[in-house]
Amino acid sequence: MATKNEKIALNKIAELGCILCSEVLGFEGTPAELHHVRRYGAKRATSPVLALCPEHHRNGNDSIHRLGVKCFESQWGITCEELLERQNERLGKETK
Numbered sequence: 362m363a364t365k366n367e368k369i370a371l372n373k374i375a376e377l378g379c380i381l382c383s384e385v386l387g388f389e390g391t392p393a394e395l396h397h398v399r400r401y402g403a404k405r406a407t408s409p410v411l412a413l414c415p416e417h418h419r420n421g422n423d424s425i426h427r428l429g430v431k432c433f434e435s436q437w438g439i440t441c442e443e444l445l446e447r448q449n450e451r452l453g454k455e456t457k
């Protein structure tokens with residue numbers, strides 16, 4: 362179960378909108394779902410989450426679940442870790 366603080370943090374990430382749309386395509390605020398980034402050996406509960414719109418998450422031909430992480434990263438020219446960094450920068454800005 363997620364704690365209240367974790368839920369608030371997840372809501373803030375979702376509210377940023379799709380990080381791929383905004384960072385790569387220049388569309389701000391696309392409604393997003395949360396994607397858990399898998400790190401080798403890490404538990405799901407501790408894995409970082411990326412905000413991705415349904416199109417880029419699982420529905421679209423270029424989505425992370427359809428392409429797989431490696432192909433997704435080469436398709437868009439950005440890695441999940443880089444997207445996480447951009448997202449964290451945005452979260453930092455939001456809270457100032």
Ligand SMILES: [Zn+2]
Pocket residue numbers: 379380381382391413414416417
């Ligand atoms: Zn998107």
Ligand SMILES: [Zn+2]
Pocket residue numbers: 395396397418426
């Ligand atoms: Zn996912």
